[in-house]
Amino acid sequence: MTAPAIAPLAIPARPRKPLVRAAWALVTVALIAAWWHLDIGLRDLATLPPDIVHYTRLMFTDPDLTALPDAFFQTWRSVAMAWVGALLGVVLSTLLGIPAAAGVGPWWVRLPLRGLFAVIRAVPEVVIAIIILTVTGLTPFTGALALAIGGIGTHAKWTYETIEAVPSGTSEAVTAAGGNLAQVIRWGLWPAAAPELMSLALYRFEINVRTSAILGLIGVGGIGDLLTGYTQHRQWDTVGVLIVVVIAVTMSIDAVSGRIRRRIMEGARVRDVERSA
Amino acid sequence: MSAHALGAEAGGAPSASASWPVELKDVTVRYPNGVVALKGVSVRIEPGEIVAVVGLSGSGKSTLIRTINGLVPVTEGTVTVGDHVVSELRGRALRELRGHVGMIFQAFNLADRASVFHNVLVGRFAHTPTWRTLIGAASPRDREVVMRALDSVGMLEKVWGRAGALSGGQKQRVAIARALSQEPSVMLADEPVASLDPPTAHSVMRDLERINQERGLTVLVNLHLMDLARQYTTRMIGLRQGELVYDGPAADATDADFEAIYGRPIQPRDRLDR
Numbered sequence: 260m261t262a263p264a265i266a267p268l269a270i271p272a273r274p275r276k277p278l279v280r281a282a283w284a285l286v287t288v289a290l291i292a293a294w295w296h297l298d299i300g301l302r303d304l305a306t307l308p309p310d311i312v313h314y315t316r317l318m319f320t321d322p323d324l325t326a327l328p329d330a331f332f333q334t335w336r337s338v339a340m341a342w343v344g345a346l347l348g349v350v351l352s353t354l355l356g357i358p359a360a361a362g363v364g365p366w367w368v369r370l371p372l373r374g375l376f377a378v379i380r381a382v383p384e385v386v387i388a389i390i391i392l393t394v395t396g397l398t399p400f401t402g403a404l405a406l407a408i409g410g411i412g413t414h415a416k417w418t419y420e421t422i423e424a425v426p427s428g429t430s431e432a433v434t435a436a437g438g439n440l441a442q443v444i445r446w447g448l449w450p451a452a453a454p455e456l457m458s459l460a461l462y463r464f465e466i467n468v469r470t471s472a473i474l475g476l477i478g479v480g481g482i483g484d485l486l487t488g489y490t491q492h493r494q495w496d497t498v499g500v501l502i503v504v505v506i507a508v509t510m511s512i513d514a515v516s517g518r519i520r521r522r523i524m525e526g527a528r529v530r531d532v533e534r535s536a
Numbered sequence: 537m538s539a540h541a542l543g544a545e546a547g548g549a550p551s552a553s554a555s556w557p558v559e560l561k562d563v564t565v566r567y568p569n570g571v572v573a574l575k576g577v578s579v580r581i582e583p584g585e586i587v588a589v590v591g592l593s594g595s596g597k598s599t600l601i602r603t604i605n606g607l608v609p610v611t612e613g614t615v616t617v618g619d620h621v622v623s624e625l626r627g628r629a630l631r632e633l634r635g636h637v638g639m640i641f642q643a644f645n646l647a648d649r650a651s652v653f654h655n656v657l658v659g660r661f662a663h664t665p666t667w668r669t670l671i672g673a674a675s676p677r678d679r680e681v682v683m684r685a686l687d688s689v690g691m692l693e694k695v696w697g698r699a700g701a702l703s704g705g706q707k708q709r710v711a712i713a714r715a716l717s718q719e720p721s722v723m724l725a726d727e728p729v730a731s732l733d734p735p736t737a738h739s740v741m742r743d744l745e746r747i748n749q750e751r752g753l754t755v756l757v758n759l760h761l762m763d764l765a766r767q768y769t770t771r772m773i774g775l776r777q778g779e780l781v782y783d784g785p786a787a788d789a790t791d792a793d794f795e796a797i798y799g800r801p802i803q804p805r806d807r808l809d810r
Contacts (some may be wrong), residue, residue: 349720433661436715
């Protein structure tokens with residue numbers, strides 16, 4: 260009785276992935292270097308939880324409500340800044356974003372515009388505000404203008420991406436009927452892109468509400484301004500009230516705006532399939 | 537469906553259209569990616585003819601029909617429509633010519649989220665100042681032309697509805713109205729019934745047939761189904777791999793002719809009514 264001969268298996272060589280390993284090594288080294296450089300001590304981390312409890316108590320056990328009317332007024336200012344900034348930014352983004360779409364503008368229009376958007380995306384709104392406040396001063400208008408310009412970077416990109424995603428059939432029909440470029444944009448592209456662009460414009464407003472609070476930190480007015488002042492004077496009982504107001508208002512706006520956006524997109528979809536009897 | 541009279545310009549508004557001939561001379565189309573879609577095609581279509589362009593997908597029939605309104609530029613040869621040489625036209629002159637050539641598509645190509653009215657108004661673009669079209673305003677005359685065009689395809693009652701809410705057959709009729717509102721001299725149809733169920737396909741083909749018979753309009757229609765070509769057109773052009781392989785009366789075309797055009801035996805899917 261001889262055991263049947265077992266043929267050796269032709270096992271394929273396990274693939275080596277040197278690039279993946281190198282990438283992981285790099286991430287690890289970067290993390291260690293950053294941690295070490297920032298000098299984050301484990302001892303400091305240990306005091307963090309009790310600190311949080313301490314300051315939370317200072318802020319919320321005995322809130323000072325005298326600042327409440329002012330908090331609402333400054334929040335309204337922030338929201339107004341966000342709204343004006345969104346409106347200006349969306350209008351500019353639409354005008355600049357449409358020619359930047361493939362199939363609309365020629366390459367020598369598209370490339371410079373896309374470069375401009377990329378540069379703007381690289382600069383945070385706060386930095387834009389610091390640059391333009393030398394001209395317009397420390398006013399809420401500076402904030403709105405910074406939000407408008409800063410918004411172009413992303414919103415114009417969303418605009419040309421949305422335009423490019425529109426199926427080409429309707430545009431072809433408008434061209435075939437003798438339409439020019441402006442007519443193709445208006446009746447071949449715009450009807451299909453409009454709901455998405457409206458939704459994105461509202462989303463821009465939501466983002467601006469959050470960013471406008473940050474812009475207050477450099478003194479252009481609004482809730483951020485107020486928050487900086489009270490924090491520097493360590494009036495925690497008022498800071499707590501301000502934080503609650505900011506969070507409540509931002510969340511309410513997000514909820515309402517999000518619901519409207521859903522209605523716009525769902526409405527567009529539903530109306531596409533409904534059959535009017 | 538057939539109760540509405542097509543060519544009846546009932547209000548007495550005279551149709552501005554006169555039917556035009558179409559002539560291709562040694563037309564070759566090479567796309568930028570190197571594909572040669574048409575190879576030395578020559579054909580002349582007389583005013584008022586209704587011609588089927590038959591071939592499998594990829595045979596070049598979409599390209600052929602698009603050279604007639606300049607959507608696809610020719611690489612070699614000339615395309616003449618009426619007394620215009622399409623291959624020589626640019627910019628405004630090309631748009632002007634396109635204003636005289638109506639076109640309908642397989643996918644209807646309507647703006648689904650705009651009203652039926654605004655979709656049909658697109659047919660007036662070549663004859664209207666741009667600013668007016670951008671705000672969607674229509675002159676009384678354009679409005680009249682749009683309403684008549686919609687009435688002639690039996691879609692007048694949907695004029696204020698959204699195009700996206702219509703069924704496929706209704707969409708194609710609105711697309712025909714859009715082309716008719718151009719008051720065209722030539723009508724092109726690129727696989728107009730390939731997205732429709734058989735009964736609707738027949739009614740859309742009948743619409744095209746009536747446009748040809750009642751208005752005397754030159755009609756070129758791309759089809760891949762042999763029975764539709766035989767039933768609704770008088771002349772048939774066969775394309776195979778970009779070359780003209782058949783030209784003759786549609787009714788006389790035998791199964792063998794179709795097999796030669798397709799380059800394979802006839803299959804059930806080559807007919808609409810199996």
